[in-house]
Amino acid sequence: MELFTLPGQQAQGKVWLVGAGPGDIELLTLKAYRILKKADVVLFDALVSEEILALAPKEAELIAVGKRAGKHSAAQEEINQLLVTKAYTRKNVVRLKGGDPFIFGRGGEELETLVEAGVEFEVVPGITAASGTSAYAGIPLTHRDHAQGVSFITGHCKLESRPMDWQSYANSANTLVVYMGILNAASIQHGLISAGRSPKTPVAIVSKATTAAQQRFIGTLGELAELAADPALEMPALMIIGEVVGLADSLHWFNPETSPKTLDAALKQSLGQ
Numbered sequence: 001m002e003l004f005t006l007p008g009q010q011a012q013g014k015v016w017l018v019g020a021g022p023g024d025i026e027l028l029t030l031k032a033y034r035i036l037k038k039a040d041v042v043l044f045d046a047l048v049s050e051e052i053l054a055l056a057p058k059e060a061e062l063i064a065v066g067k068r069a070g071k072h073s074a075a076q077e078e079i080n081q082l083l084v085t086k087a088y089t090r091k092n093v094v095r096l097k098g099g100d101p102f103i104f105g106r107g108g109e110e111l112e113t114l115v116e117a118g119v120e121f122e123v124v125p126g127i128t129a130a131s132g133t134s135a136y137a138g139i140p141l142t143h144r145d146h147a148q149g150v151s152f153i154t155g156h157c158k159l160e161s162r163p164m165d166w167q168s169y170a171n172s173a174n175t176l177v178v179y180m181g182i183l184n185a186a187s188i189q190h191g192l193i194s195a196g197r198s199p200k201t202p203v204a205i206v207s208k209a210t211t212a213a214q215q216r217f218i219g220t221l222g223e224l225a226e227l228a229a230d231p232a233l234e235m236p237a238l239m240i241i242g243e244v245v246g247l248a249d250s251l252h253w254f255n256p257e258t259s260p261k262t263l264d265a266a267l268k269q270s271l272g273q
Contacts, residue, residue: 017122020047036096100128
C-alpha cells in the first residue's frame with residue numbers, strides 16, 4: 001500500500017506511541033496518563049481496557065484498530081496511513097498499545113512510516129505483558145537457582161511455513177515466555193519436547209493478567225495443549241514455560257477478587273480511601 005501524504009503541506013501534529021501496560025490501570029505510567037489526558041485522537045488496540053480509554057478527553061476521537069485472532073481487524077497498512085492522516089489534521093495523536101509498543105507491538109513498523117512521512121513522534125514505554133503477567137502470577141522470570149535467562153517469542157505465526165528454532169529455546173536454564181501462542185499450543189509443546197525440553201517442565205498459562213478476571217492454568221509442558229484447550233481460558237493469555245513456574249504457588253500474592261474493577265475504585269484504593 002502506497003503511503004498517502006499531502007504534497008506541499010507539513011504535518012501539524014505529533015504522534016505519541018504509548019504503552020498502556022498489561023491491564024491494571026494502576027500500572028499505567030505517569031507519562032502515559034499525562035499524554036492521554038491531552039489527546040485529540042486515540043488509535044487503540046483491542047487489549048486496552050475501557051478504564052484506560054476513559055482517561056482520554058470526552059471530545060477526543062477514539063478509533064479501534066486492534067487485532068484479535070479470528071476476528072476482522074484493521075490491516076497494518078491502514079493503521080499506518082491513519083496515523084499519518086491524523087497527524088496532518090490533529091495536534092496530539094496517541095497510538096495506544098497494550099503492554100509495551102516495542103515488544104511484539106509492531107511499534108517499530110509504525111514509527112518507520114512516520115519517519116517516511118516526516119511526522120514528529122515520541123515513544124512512551126509501558127510495562128510489558130510478560131513482566132506484568134509474571135509478577136501478578138507469582139512467577140519470577142529469572143531466578144539464581146532456576147533460570148539464568150529469559151526469552152520472549154511469539155507463537156502467533158504459521159509455524160509450518162516459518163519454522164521456529166526450538167533447539168535454541170529448549171535450554172532448561174532459561175524461562176520462555178510465549179505471546180499469542182494459545183492457538184498453536186500443541187505445536188509449541190511438540191517443538192520444545194522434540195528439541196529436548198523435558199515434558200515435566202512446569203508451565204503456566206495466565207489469562208487476563210493483572211485484572212479482576214485473571215486466572216492461572218498451571219501444569220507441565222506435556223500438558224500444555226490440554227491446558228490451552230480449557231474452556232475456562234479467556235483471551236488474552238500468555239504462556240510461561242520453565243522451572244520458575246514451580247514457584248507460582250508459594251510466591252502468589254495477587255487476589256483478583258480484591259482488585260479494583262473501575263477507575264474510581266482504583267484511585268480510591270491508591271489514595272487509601
